[in-house]
Amino acid sequence: MLKLYDLSGKNDLRFSPPCWVVKICLIHRQIDFETEPVKFSEKDKIQFSNQKLVPILKHQTGFVCDSWDIINWIDQNYNNKKIFLNISSKNFSNFLYLWTSRQLLPILFKIIAHEIPNVLEGHDLDYFIRTREERIKGPITKFIPEISDNIKEFRKLISPIRKIIEINGYISGKEPGVEDYIFFGNFKWVYSCSSCYLLDECDPIYNWYRRIHKITNL
Numbered sequence: 001m002l003k004l005y006d007l008s009g010k011n012d013l014r015f016s017p018p019c020w021v022v023k024i025c026l027i028h029r030q031i032d033f034e035t036e037p038v039k040f041s042e043k044d045k046i047q048f049s050n051q052k053l054v055p056i057l058k059h060q061t062g063f064v065c066d067s068w069d070i071i072n073w074i075d076q077n078y079n080n081k082k083i084f085l086n087i088s089s090k091n092f093s094n095f096l097y098l099w100t101s102r103q104l105l106p107i108l109f110k111i112i113a114h115e116i117p118n119v120l121e122g123h124d125l126d127y128f129i130r131t132r133e134e135r136i137k138g139p140i141t142k143f144i145p146e147i148s149d150n151i152k153e154f155r156k157l158i159s160p161i162r163k164i165i166e167i168n169g170y171i172s173g174k175e176p177g178v179e180d181y182i183f184f185g186n187f188k189w190v191y192s193c194s195s196c197y198l199l200d201e202c203d204p205i206y207n208w209y210r211r212i213h214k215i216t217n218l
C-alpha cells in the first residue's frame, strides 16, 4: 500500500498544506494509502529520501518527494484514476501550485506564524522557532502588527478564484477536482493552526472550503 509521510504536530495534528493536498487527491481518487506521521524533529524517519521535507510518497518500487511531483506521479501511475482531466487542467493546476507555494503561503505564514507554536511541543517547538526565526531574521511575533493588512491583501489577491467559485461552484468546474485541492491546502493549514478571521463567513470561498470538507469526509 502507498505510504504518505505526513507532518505531525502536538496530539498528532496534521497541518502541512502540501501534505493535505496529496491526501485529499488520494481520497478524491479513492486510492488506498496509509500515513506515517513525521514530526519536525524526526528527520531520521525520512533519511532514506536524502532531503528533509514532507510530503514523501513511498510506493512499491521507490518514493517521490514534493507535492507537485507526487500528484504527477499518481496521475501517471493510475491510468484509470487520472488526477488531471486534460493538459489545460494540468497547466492551471501547476499555476495554482506555484502561486500557492511562492505567494499565498508566505503571506499566510505572516498571518499565523505566532500561533503555529501552539500546535507544537518539545523539540519540535524549539526546532520550529529556531529555524523560522533564522529564516525571517527576527522573532516569530514580528508580523503581528501587520496581520489585518495581510488579511486584507490576501482576500484581495484571491479575488479571481472567488469569481470562478461564484460562477462554477468549484475551481475545477461544476465538480471539485485537483485545482480545488491545491487551493484547499492553504485554508486547511490556517484553520488547523490559527484562530484568525481569514475569510468572512459570507465569502463564497468560505462556503466552498466547508463544501470540500464535507465532500471528502474530513
Ligand SMILES: N[C@@H](CCC(=O)N[C@@H](CS)C(=O)NCC(=O)O)C(=O)O
Binding pocket: 007, 016, 017, 018, 019, 040, 052, 053, 054, 055, 065, 066, 067, 068, 101, 131
Ligand atoms: N514544495 C514542497 C514543500 C514541502 C515543505 O516545505 N514541507 C514542509 C512542511 S509544509 C516540511 O517538511 N518542513 C520540514 C522542516 O521545515 O523541517 C511541496 O510542495 O511538497
